[in-house]
Amino acid sequence: MTLNKILNEREREQLVSFNNNESLKNAVKKVLLYNIYGSEVMQPGELLEKETSWIYALPNENVKATDEEIGKMVRIRVSALTFLEDAFKALEAYQPEVVTEEEVNPGV
Numbered sequence: 001m002t003l004n005k006i007l008n009e010r011e012r013e014q015l016v017s018f019n020n021n022e023s024l025k026n027a028v029k030k031v032l033l034y035n036i037y038g039s040e041v042m043q044p045g046e047l048l049e050k051e052t053s054w055i056y057a058l059p060n061e062n063v064k065a066t067d068e069e070i071g072k073m074v075r076i077r078v079s080a081l082t083f084l085e086d087a088f089k090a091l092e093a094y095q096p097e098v099v100t101e102e103e104v105n106p107g108v
Helices: 009-019 022-037 055-061 067-093
Strands: none
Touching: 009 022, 009 067, 022 067
């Protein structure tokens, strides 16, 4: 499924505009990933990289957690990061489809 099938024309235009604004993309990414990475690894004005080491802070955030519980938290965060990173890849790869006149349904 392409994103074009679920977006109206205005939304497509906004996505193109979003993709052209690196600062906005990084800000949105930081907001969405804040609760996964934690504030310790995010700095104002710096790009957020997937390799940012949030994992080192995890045991300190949950001092009473067992090793098994920490392992579960790591698995959950990695899964969440993967889903969000895949969504950002889809956003960055987004290209609006060009509709030619012959594709337009005259009955609409």
